[in-house]
Amino acid sequence: MTTRVGIIGTGGIANVHAESLSRLNGAAEIAAVADIDEARSRDFAAKWGGRVDASLDEMLERGGIDIVHLCSPPGLHVAQGEAALAAGVSVLSEKPPALSLAELDRIRAAERRTGASFATVSQHRFGGRARWLAERTRDGGLGEAMTAVCHTLWYRPDSYFDLPWRGTWDSEGGGPTMGHGIHQIDTMLSILGPWREVTAVAARRARPVETEDLSAALVTLESGAVVSVVNSLLSPRETSYLRFDYTHATVELEHLYGYGDDSWRLTPAPDAAESLAADWEASEMGISSGHGAQFAEVYRALDEGRPLPVTSADARDTLELLAAIYASAFEHRPVTRGEIGEDSPFYGSMRGSGAPWASPARTA
Numbered sequence: 001m002t003t004r005v006g007i008i009g010t011g012g013i014a015n016v017h018a019e020s021l022s023r024l025n026g027a028a029e030i031a032a033v034a035d036i037d038e039a040r041s042r043d044f045a046a047k048w049g050g051r052v053d054a055s056l057d058e059m060l061e062r063g064g065i066d067i068v069h070l071c072s073p074p075g076l077h078v079a080q081g082e083a084a085l086a087a088g089v090s091v092l093s094e095k096p097p098a099l100s101l102a103e104l105d106r107i108r109a110a111e112r113r114t115g116a117s118f119a120t121v122s123q124h125r126f127g128g129r130a131r132w133l134a135e136r137t138r139d140g141g142l143g144e145a146m147t148a149v150c151h152t153l154w155y156r157p158d159s160y161f162d163l164p165w166r167g168t169w170d171s172e173g174g175g176p177t178m179g180h181g182i183h184q185i186d187t188m189l190s191i192l193g194p195w196r197e198v199t200a201v202a203a204r205r206a207r208p209v210e211t212e213d214l215s216a217a218l219v220t221l222e223s224g225a226v227v228s229v230v231n232s233l234l235s236p237r238e239t240s241y242l243r244f245d246y247t248h249a250t251v252e253l254e255h256l257y258g259y260g261d262d263s264w265r266l267t268p269a270p271d272a273a274e275s276l277a278a279d280w281e282a283s284e285m286g287i288s289s290g291h292g293a294q295f296a297e298v299y300r301a302l303d304e305g306r307p308l309p310v311t312s313a314d315a316r317d318t319l320e321l322l323a324a325i326y327a328s329a330f331e332h333r334p335v336t337r338g339e340i341g342e343d344s345p346f347y348g349s350m351r352g353s354g355a356p357w358a359s360p361a362r363t364a
């Protein structure tokens with residue numbers, strides 16, 4: 001069955017969605033598009049197809065779509081998600097799915113009310129070797145995870161923040177922890193499993209923003225493994241780096257915005273080289289990370305009536321760790337999983353009780 005996709009927001013990332021959809025051998029087609037900038041949505045439809053609607057509301061009224069892809073700015077995902085769910089239409093939202101745990105809990109309540117499903121884009125979970133590694137972590141094939149590194153060291157010049165929704169608590173929700181590191185952090189958790197406690201620092205060192213432009217955290221996982229996480233927009237040699245040290249091997253992934261099989265490296269422990277060689281070779285499946293790999297899984301789940309990956313429950317675990325990084329950094333204390341309840345200032349906003357540098361925006 002061909003999935004009929006509605007695209008909301010036809011800016012930068014929507015083109016990646018369209019390109020990925022065009023490579024799915026007819027599994028999905030763009031049925032409708034909408035953007036507040038009508039000229040932009042018309043240009044987009046002329047290039048990628050689909051009827052042009054004036055708004056999400058009009059798209060839902062006219063119907064003929066199976067799933068809405070939210071490619072709009074982060075601050076709109078929850079209201080637009082709620083509207084689509086209320087119309088019984090499932091949602092695949094760009095990251096971050098919501099700006100706070102409170103917002104994501106609204107989405108989860110809407111899912112329960114309507115029976116429709118809200119998924120979040122987290123494309124790096126879906127490359128072949130990431131899935132292989134998650135499986136080996138679960139079945140113990142590499143031994144026990146001891147420690148890991150999760151670095152998002154990216155560079156964004158001041159001009160990147162010219163877009164009005166960037167760099168603000170109210171519309172972007174946070175800095176590189178929330179907007180950029182979320183990819184690596186979510187992938188790391190999908191491989192190593194749930195976290196237990198975090199101690200973090202955050203700073204605004206250089207960019208003209210309200211939010212942090214740098215954070216660093218030590219995360220202890222349920223398994224006992226300790227992960228060092230760094231998120232930066234100040235790093236001229238950019239890299240997305242994940243490193244996992246198991247009893248029997250170190251597994252590393254180095255890429256920037258997407259990886260293939262050859263972005264990974266296995267270094268066996270001295271006595272494990274032979275036993276791991278065949279398994280490592282078999283993990284070379286030719287499935288790169290990217291939107292297309294996730295879309296294929298999402299449409300399969302939609303066809304089969306299963307929850308769509310990445311589910312709101314999975315997204316919540318990651319968002320809770322991000323909230324805990326901010327809470328730990330701003331309150332100078334370790335924060336444990338489950339601690340940020342409705343009465344915490346970090347439940348309703350990643351800014352929580354306030355960043356220590358809470359001076360006027362964009363004048364730093």
Ligand SMILES: NC(=O)c1ccc[n+]([C@@H]2O[C@H](COP(=O)([O-])OP(=O)(O)OC[C@H]3O[C@@H](n4cnc5c(N)ncnc54)[C@H](O)[C@@H]3O)[C@@H](O)[C@H]2O)c1
Nearest residue numbers: 009010011012013034035036037071072073074094095096
């Ligand atoms: N998964 C990834 O790797 C990845 C990469 C880049 C961006 N993103 C995410 O994608 C989202 C969009 O980012 P972008 O870089 O494409 O931004 P963008 O500004 O280029 O595009 C956003 C579009 O949404 C439109 N829009 C704004 N309000 C709207 C509304 N009410 N209804 C319909 N359209 C509306 C804007 O006019 C614009 O065309 C963000 O959440 C961002 O974090 C994800």
